[in-house]
Amino acid sequence: MVAPADPADGPSTGLADRLPPAGDTLTPMATLDRFLDWVADSGLTPYAHQEAALLELYSGQHVVLATPTGSGKSLVATGLEWKALCEDTWCVYTSPIKALASEKFFQLCEVFGPEQVGMLTGDASINRDAPIICCTAEILSNMALRDDQAFSPPYVIMDEFHYYSDAERGVAWQVPLITMPRTQFLLMSATLGDTSEIQRLLAAQSGRDVVEIASAERPVPLDFSYRDSPLQTTVQVLLAEQRAPIYIVSFTQRECAELAQALLSIDVCSPTERKAIGRAIAGARFDSPYGREIRRFLAAGIAVHHAGLLPRYRLLVEQLAQQGLLKVICGTDTLGVGVNIPIRTVLFNKLVKYDGKRLGILSARDFHQIAGRAGRKGFDDRGSVVCQAPEHVIENKKASDKAAATGRKARSKKPPPGTVVWSQQTFDQLVSRQPETLISRFRVSHGMMINVLQREVEPAGYRFLVELIARCHESEPRKAELRREAAELFRALRRAGIVEPSRDPVTGRPRVLVSEALQDEFALHDALSLFAVDAVLSLDPTAPSFALDVLSVVEAIQQDPRAILIAQERKVKGDLIGRLKAEGVPYEERMAQLDQVTHPKPPKPLTDFLLASFQVFAQRHPWVRAGDLAPKAIAREMAEGYWSFEDMVRRYGFQRFEGLLLRYLSQVYKAMVQTVPEQARDEAVLDLIAYLRTTLERVDSSLLDEWERMMGLAGPDEVERAGETYDLARDPAALEARIRAELLALVRALAAADYEEAARAVHAEDPEAWDAERFEAALAPFLAEHGRIVFEPRTRKRAHCIIRPSGHRQWSADQILVDPDGDNLWHVAARVDLNGVHNPAGPIIRVWNLGT
Structure with a gap:
């Protein structure tokens, strides 16, 4: 089905062709007329609030745009971006999450052309000198703090501005307002509430009027209903009423997976629809431990979507949803924040959310932010918002109906103790309430x-x-x-x-x-980073475990990934109880020992040192809380065993939150790069950094892959990463560490007989690239003679890897394959060529021989 043209969506292409010739200038109104002509030529008629907002922006006023989801705020933003291009200046679009920044980036590439649009997210830097920049709010905030006001962007669009009131991140939305007095702002959200005080302060500090454009009218009206039927029944009724796609809201990742699993018991898609999905996912990678389950859900027309998934799986779900192939998405409220996925019905499985401190009823802002995703202009006459009754209420209703049919008296169930209960009255109140007033969250870090x-x-x-x-x-x-x-x-x-x-x-x-002694990337963006510097410099650099101890310090200042630590503790306790039972230890003693078990931590002397040092540190730094330091051994355990990402996931059963592990390891890697002082970076520490980098890069690169497909780039170096001017060839220690890490990742795959993984561990565009069959055939004589490759800590020493320069920006590398007999005559021979590239993505090793 093709949707009719709608000003809420905005045109998608052709605007770049209407730019004035270089050197020509247009008046603001002529610029606006040209933009509106483009809108009209696309078959659209702007809404009144869109025209009003554009007129105020082109008259030089700040605009607060408070209109519902789907009412065309993006078209207004595009109009301001167009104004910047016509004036030969620049504009910044900010979002609260990287996913929204990347989606907006790709959309604007289609409208203005890839050469006009760049992106900065902290993980990726693409075309950073472009006149239109998409970035997260924190990136703009840091730019505002560090840069001269003369270089402030003339125009800034702050999407999802209700994050101004976020307790942890709200400061990033406030800093640009108070540091960029020359900048004209467009502040947008569907759930702003009362912003009069923010408007007053912005006008006073900038000398520019602030105009609020508000409208409560939705292009697609919503209907609201409350259901006391079981979830599967509710979904079946909604499907029968043609109300799909359905977005089922949960507030835990585990519940999303459980709901998706439960819905496999009903037919969501027809056989024809299943075949269409099969064709759409035929080329997708599902090679992570959770991939098989993801594929099973998708094949049935069901998806899960939350931050615990790998980014490439979330991207795939979003692409399938945009193609209209998914009937049900079981997601957390992350889907309610700006990501453009078409939804006809929003189904709240509950109205209770954990806010980090306690369980409570949703705020009006959260409710409207999520509910507003229902209904697509051009596809839907109405959107639907449905709320399930609490589970005990549904069970009581079933029991009552059954009792009425049999003439017996039904027994009513009570909710479990401590449960926060909602009702239809709660739901009705949320529907009618306005979002809460935004609160300033400024803080110094x-x-x-x-x-x-x-x-x-x-x-x-x-x-x-x-x-x-x-x-x-x-x-x-x-x-x-x-x-x-x-x-x-x-x-x-x-x-x-x-x-x-x-x-x-x-x-x-x-x-x-x-201090000039600090490395370029040095940063203290975490309140505990200062402690990490002190602690690292207090370690014994001659100790054999120095590099791992540095890693433990960095891990200790990271926020606990609770789901990972719980899974680790469960596994450790399970292993212990099995061993104690086998040894015949009495039950009471087993329970006593279990009470002492926690998730894996660094060695006790190091843990004791960290905790004691932190007590002293906290006395000198009263803003630090005693519980902020959290020793753990997630990355350390992986590094000690040189495990792959998949090894770690399978060992502890992290399948349902692979993305959480990926994000945690990414934070540890960044902290190692940015926080560990230069004088503490010996060869072993550099090897650890390279190991983490190689591990992360092997798991997920979906964002850069998407960019390369759009631009048709010849090589990965044309896609800039954060720190784009960094030249790996000019950093011999880091280069050698990266080569060793990539060779060890290859040897690990060969030792595990995972030849598909081995093929992915080498340079992908090498004309001599080895596929899985070639690796298996080449290694067969070695295995016939020796049985296995020994891959242990002693075999991963630097002495087994020899790296030599072989030409201009070229190196050769030999990695010995250690065998049980100690002959060690086999090796992997590889080349590295950095001509024409500086810090390329993906593996850099090119294997040319595997043998003696």
Whole structure:
């Protein structure tokens, strides 16, 4: 079915062709007329609120756009981006999540052309000098803190602006407002609530009027209903009423998978629809441990969507949904944040959410943000929002109906103790309530301090931070608290040698600079990073376990991935109980020992050192909480065994939250790169960093793959990553560590007889690339003679890997294959060629021989 043209969607292509010739200028109204002509030529008629917002923007006013989901806020944003292009200047679009930034990036590439659009997310940097930049809010916030105001973007679009009130991240939405007085802002959300105070402060600080464009009218009206039937029955009724696609909202990842599994018992798709899905997923990779289950769900027209999935699986679900192939999506509320997936019906499985501290009824903002996804203009006359009654209510209804049929009295079930219960009245109140008023969440962190101290122009340094606190949207008493916190942070950084006093070379005035001894990537974006620096420098660099201990320090300052730690503890307890039973240990003693078991942690002496050191650190830094340090051994355990990502997932049963493990390892890798001081980076530490990088890159590169397909690029170096100017060839230690890590990943795959994985471990575009069959055939004589490859810590020593320069930006590498007999005559011979590339994505080793 082809949807009729709709101004909520906006045209998709052709706008770049209407740009004025280089050097020509248009008046603001002529620019707007040209944009509206493009809209009209696409068969669209803008809504009144879209025209009003565009007129205010082109008149130079800030605009707060508070209109429902699906009402065409994106078209208004495109109009402002067009204005920037016509004026030969630039514009920044910000979002709360990387997924939304990447989706907007690809959409704008279609509208304006790939050469006009770039993206910055922290993980990827693509075409960063483009006039239209898509980025996360934190990226823009850091730019605003570090850069001269003269280079501030003339236009900024802040999507999902209700995140201003987020307790942890809201500061990133406020910083640009108080540091970019010359910038014109477009602030957008469907659930803003009362923003009058924000508007007043923005107008006062920028000298520019703020206009609110608000509308409660939805292009697609919603109907609301409350159901007390079992979930499968509710879904079957909705399917029969042609109300698919259905988005079933849960607030835990486990529940999403359980619901998807339960729905396999009903027919969601017809045989014809299943065949269409089969064709659509035929070329997709499902090679992770959870891949088989993902494929099984998708084949039935059912999907799961949450942050625990690998990014490539989430992207696949979104693509299938956009093609209309999925009937039911079981997702968390992450799907309610901006990701463009067509939904006809939103089905709340419950109205209770854990907010990080306690279970409670959804806020009105959260409810409307999710419910607003229902209904697609051009496809649906109406959208539906359905809420399931609590499970005990549904069970009581079934029992009552059964009792009425048999003439018996039904027994009513009560909800489990401590359960937060909702009712139809709760649902009706959420439907009618307006979103809560946005609250300022400004705070000062180490990362903010480092950013302002690295400013190269006035106002800069600590004085600029004090000015920033004065401008923020907090109350005067709270500003006084912030000034005290900033002073404590500054003294801590100076004691640690992170900052040092200096004088301005021009004025001679005293100023403070970040120490030049720190590496370029050094960052303190976590409150505990300062402790990590102290702890790493306190370790014994001559100890055999030094590199692993550094890794443990970095892991200890990461937020606990609770699902992973729970699974680790469960596995450790299961193994222990099995062993104790086999040894005949009495039940009471077994239980006593189990009470002492936790998830794996670093060796006890190191754990004790970290906890004791942190107690002292916390006394000197009162803003740090005693429970913030959390020793754990997730990455350390992987590194000790040189496990693959799949090894770790299968060992502990992480299948349903592979994405959580990927995200955690990514955070550890970034912290190793950014936080570990240069003087602590010996060869073993560099090897660990390279191991983590290789592990992450092997698991998921869906974003860069998508970009390469769009641009038709010849090689991965044309896709810039964060730190695009970094040249691997000029960093011999890091280069050798990366080559060793890639060779060891290949040997690990060969030792496990995983020849498909071995084929993926080498350079993908090598004309001599080895496929699985070639690896298997080449290794057969070795296995016939020796039985197996020995892959143990002693066999992974540097002595077994020889790397030599072989030409301009070229190297040869030989990795010995250790055999049980100690002959060690076999090796993997590889080449590395960095001509024409600087820091390429994917494996860089090109195997040319496997033999003696």
